[in-house]
Amino acid sequence: MYARTTRLTHREQVGPDCHLLEFDCPEIAGSARPGQFVHVRLTGGFDPLLRRPFSVMNINPAQGSFQVLVRTVGRGTMLLAQSEPGSEFHIIGPLGNGFALPGPPGEVVLVAGGVGVAPLIFLAAALHQPDNYRYVRALFGAAIGGDLCSWLELSLVCDEFTAVTEDGSAGEQGMVTDFLPAQLDRGAGCVYACGPTAMLAEVAEQCRRGSVPCFVSLEQWMGCGVGVCLGCVIPTRAAGAEHYQRVCKDGPIFDAAVIDWEAMRRGCGPG
Amino acid sequence: MAAGRVDLRVDLAGLSLANPVLAASGTFGYGTEYADLVEVSKLGGIVTKGITLAPREGNPPPRICETPAGMLNAIGLQNPGVDAFVRDKMPALRELGVPVIVNIAGETVADYVALAAQLSECDGIAALELNLSCPNVKQGGMHFGIDCELTQTVVAAVREVTELLLITKLSPNVTDIAEIGQAAGDGGSDILSLINTLLGMTIDIQQRRPVLANVTGGLSGPAIQPVALRMVWELAQAVDLPIIGMGGITSAVDALQFIMAGATAIAVGTANFVAPGVTGCIIKDIETFCEEQGIARIADLVGAAHAEV
Numbered sequence: 357m358y359a360r361t362t363r364l365t366h367r368e369q370v371g372p373d374c375h376l377l378e379f380d381c382p383e384i385a386g387s388a389r390p391g392q393f394v395h396v397r398l399t400g401g402f403d404p405l406l407r408r409p410f411s412v413m414n415i416n417p418a419q420g421s422f423q424v425l426v427r428t429v430g431r432g433t434m435l436l437a438q439s440e441p442g443s444e445f446h447i448i449g450p451l452g453n454g455f456a457l458p459g460p461p462g463e464v465v466l467v468a469g470g471v472g473v474a475p476l477i478f479l480a481a482a483l484h485q486p487d488n489y490r491y492v493r494a495l496f497g498a499a500i501g502g503d504l505c506s507w508l509e510l511s512l513v514c515d516e517f518t519a520v521t522e523d524g525s526a527g528e529q530g531m532v533t534d535f536l537p538a539q540l541d542r543g544a545g546c547v548y549a550c551g552p553t554a555m556l557a558e559v560a561e562q563c564r565r566g567s568v569p570c571f572v573s574l575e576q577w578m579g580c581g582v583g584v585c586l587g588c589v590i591p592t593r594a595a596g597a598e599h600y601q602r603v604c605k606d607g608p609i610f611d612a613a614v615i616d617w618e619a620m621r622r623g624c625g626p627g
Numbered sequence: 628m629a630a631g632r633v634d635l636r637v638d639l640a641g642l643s644l645a646n647p648v649l650a651a652s653g654t655f656g657y658g659t660e661y662a663d664l665v666e667v668s669k670l671g672g673i674v675t676k677g678i679t680l681a682p683r684e685g686n687p688p689p690r691i692c693e694t695p696a697g698m699l700n701a702i703g704l705q706n707p708g709v710d711a712f713v714r715d716k717m718p719a720l721r722e723l724g725v726p727v728i729v730n731i732a733g734e735t736v737a738d739y740v741a742l743a744a745q746l747s748e749c750d751g752i753a754a755l756e757l758n759l760s761c762p763n764v765k766q767g768g769m770h771f772g773i774d775c776e777l778t779q780t781v782v783a784a785v786r787e788v789t790e791l792l793l794i795t796k797l798s799p800n801v802t803d804i805a806e807i808g809q810a811a812g813d814g815g816s817d818i819l820s821l822i823n824t825l826l827g828m829t830i831d832i833q834q835r836r837p838v839l840a841n842v843t844g845g846l847s848g849p850a851i852q853p854v855a856l857r858m859v860w861e862l863a864q865a866v867d868l869p870i871i872g873m874g875g876i877t878s879a880v881d882a883l884q885f886i887m888a889g890a891t892a893i894a895v896g897t898a899n900f901v902a903p904g905v906t907g908c909i910i911k912d913i914e915t916f917c918e919e920q921g922i923a924r925i926a927d928l929v930g931a932a933h934a935e936v
Contacts, residue, residue, distance in 0.1 A: 357663050359664050359903065359904070372630070395900070397901060400850065402696060402849045402877050402898065402901060403695065403696040403846050403849065405693055405695060405696060405697060405698055405849070405901060406693050406698060406900065406901060407900070407901060431928070432693070440639070446902075448664070448903070458767040464701075486904035522919070558731065576688060576689065577688075577689050577690070577691050577692050577693075578691075579700070579899040579900045580654075580692050580899070581696065581900075582660055582661065582662055582664075582903075583656065584654065584655060584656040584661065584676075584700045584899075584900070585654065585691070585692070585700070585702070585900055586659045586676075586685060586705045587690050587700060587702065588690075588691070589686060589688050589690060589705075590688065591688065596682060596684060597684055597705075597707055597708070599684045600684055600685055600687075600688070600705060608907075625767070
């Protein structure tokens with residue numbers, strides 16, 4: 357874990373309310389693993405107060421930079437989206453557990469929803485490294501075509517790629533989870549997913565029925581990012597003191613089988 | 628005055644701190660979590676996350692959300708319980724080299740008494756902080772801290788079973804902070820700390836429901852600093868006990884205001900989440916301020932603003 361003042365080196369609008377940001381930080385670029393996140397302080401002051409967590413989308417160790425995807429959902433993300441290259445941000449990272457690689461044997465299916473594509477791009481790239489090699493099939497869904505942010509980056513690091521939009525304006529029409537059964541029928545060693553809670557719950561259920569290991573990247577309102585404040589917990593099936601686990605420290609990657617998806621569906625996640 | 632010549636030591640009812648800056652309960656874990664980011668040994672001391680007799684799983688999520696210049700939390704005292712605390716957390720806490728204040732919370736007077744008795748047998752604890760002010764639990768917590776009689780009863784009961792220094796952490800969710808503080812003093816509290824969080828809530832207008840699963844939560848952060856300062860000011864006028872002031876402190880300017888309002892020491896809470904190194908900056912900037920002002924001892928500034936009123 358590093359705490360560094362970094363420079364925003366590149367900003368690019370990649371969707372109606374989505375920006376790709378690149379930061380200069382050799383330490384984070386050199387140590388981040390797929391599934392980990394960075395915690396970005398928005399200003400030098402305390403309003404907006406809290407840092408914002410973003411999954412690392414990719415790293416460029418040679419250049420000493422890394423990228424994140426930022427969807428504008430409020431005042432804090434708006435500040436980031438409007439920041440000019442050259443601006444400085446204090447960032448703590450890499451944080452969280454990350455995906456366990458190379459994971460279960462067999463072909464991999466990725467299921468991305470909206471801006472949830474970010475950690476899966478990093479994962480897919482890692483799964484094409486010789487040490488971790490897996491055949492990767494990706495499903496990427498969004499409400500409209502414009503929300504398929506950075507689909508090109510994902511398609512470039514996958515062996516098969518299917519885009520799905522709810523309105524049919526790009527790729528197949530429907531929900532991304534409508535296309536998962538066919539993927540599972542073809543056989544899959546493991547499914548990795550990141551996106552809205554409802555999508556993740558459906559992915560987890562299909563994988564449970566198909567007895568396919570499934571790992572999800574979760575988000576939650578986050579305070580400290582390092583496991584102290586116990587603010588970012590999600591409900592698991594475990595009883596007692598283990599029932600609520602921290603997205604920042606115990607996650608953000610969880611085995612879908614340990615999550616209490618009923619409680620998640622009742623509104624326990626911001627997605 | 629040369630650098631390093633300011634005497635930053637303060638005395639809290641016999642507990643000597645190297646400087647007046649503490650890390651507040653619930654914002655610094657059990658002392659080790661921030662070791663990579665903070666020079667913990669430079670702090671005046673740390674106050675550990677609230678401990679209960681039995682483990683607690685805490686409240687359902689969402690537990691926190693951001694508000695203007697602040698945040699709401701309804702953690703609900705998630706903690707591993709006192710046995711696990713003593714076994715798993717205390718060994719590392721003893722190695723930190725700073726005074727360790729253990730925050731305890733209960734649902735009944737008997738809970739507080741049992742916790743205090745058990746922790747009195749444990750080496751390495753500088754003081755107990757009685758959390759009579761947690762707004763996020765259904766039983767106990769703030770229920771005690773908003774009633775003079777209950778406050779005095781629980782403090783007195785704990786006083787009977789421990790020689791440890793007792794700090795009573797007060798709730799701001801009262802009409803008259805001074806009478807609660809006096810009641811804690813009458814019960815035998817050595818030190819008073821304030822404020823815990825202010826009860827608040829926020830609503831998601833798209834979903835038409837409260838954001839926090841617990842509906843209400845405790846407000847912290849810079850938004851509450853003026854309220855906290857006013858309460859420290861009022862308490863300092865009413866009691867002679869040493870005060871640990873907290874509530875929205877993010878800078879030495881904030882910290883010095885609390886000291887001048889009558890706090891002997893201060894605690895930094897929510898700011899740790901945003902700027903983990905903030906406590907070190909506050910200590911350094913307090914020292915610089917004293918050098919510039921020709922103040923030899925920070926203790927000389929305690930309550931200084933009262934003299935001018």
